[in-house]
Amino acid sequence: TTHYLFIVVVAVNSTLLTINAGDYIFYTDWAWTSFVVFSISQSTMLVVGAIYYILFTGVPGTATYYVTIMTIYTWVAKGAWFALGYPYDFIAVPVWIPSAMLLDLTYWATRRNKHAAIIIGGTLVGLSLPVFNMINLLLVRDPLEMAFKYPRPTSPPYMTPIEPQVGKFYNSPVALGSGAGAVLSVPIAALGAKLNT
Numbered sequence: 001t002t003h004y005l006f007i008v009v010v011a012v013n014s015t016l017l018t019i020n021a022g023d024y025i026f027y028t029d030w031a032w033t034s035f036v037v038f039s040i041s042q043s044t045m046l047v048v049g050a051i052y053y054i055l056f057t058g059v060p061g062t063a064t065y066y067v068t069i070m071t072i073y074t075w076v077a078k079g080a081w082f083a084l085g086y087p088y089d090f091i092a093v094p095v096w097i098p099s100a101m102l103l104d105l106t107y108w109a110t111r112r113n114k115h116a117a118i119i120i121g122g123t124l125v126g127l128s129l130p131v132f133n134m135i136n137l138l139l140v141r142d143p144l145e146m147a148f149k150y151p152r153p154t155s156p157p158y159m160t161p162i163e164p165q166v167g168k169f170y171n172s173p174v175a176l177g178s179g180a181g182a183v184l185s186v187p188i189a190a191l192g193a194k195l196n197t
Helices: 002-019 035-057 062-083 097-109 114-138 143-149 173-196
Strands: none
Touching (some): 035 114, 062 097, 097 114
């Protein structure tokens, strides 16, 4: 039970790590301006989270499972914006899955060598993720038209000119509670395992 509990903790925290890395959704009103930030942050966090997850489970295919969870989250967010009256193309769901499949393939092909998975797999993710998402954004109808027609109520922190709105997140009881829960869950799980033996 403790083993599966820890897998859930890793999955949830790795997903949150990737989602909060710069940005995890392409809002088409400023998608092209955030493309570089997105590519660097997402390829880095995908590799960090997925490798952490893969090395714990030791199962090739875990990275693909991990990014599938994130893709589902993004489709839910897309549906939420659509329900608010924004057009279907207002959010372009990022393409994580092919890059994660390359990472899993590397881990499998190098006979579960963690260093090869990090170096070769990380390079493949860094090269492939921007390409797949560039193609993804080219399929979206005119982003400038959407920017003027459907303005969003908020902008991401790195697009705010004077003060980034970071303090609000750190002062949030929800954020503090989830962070404390994430930190405490590992020693509690370890203690539970010790008590079971």
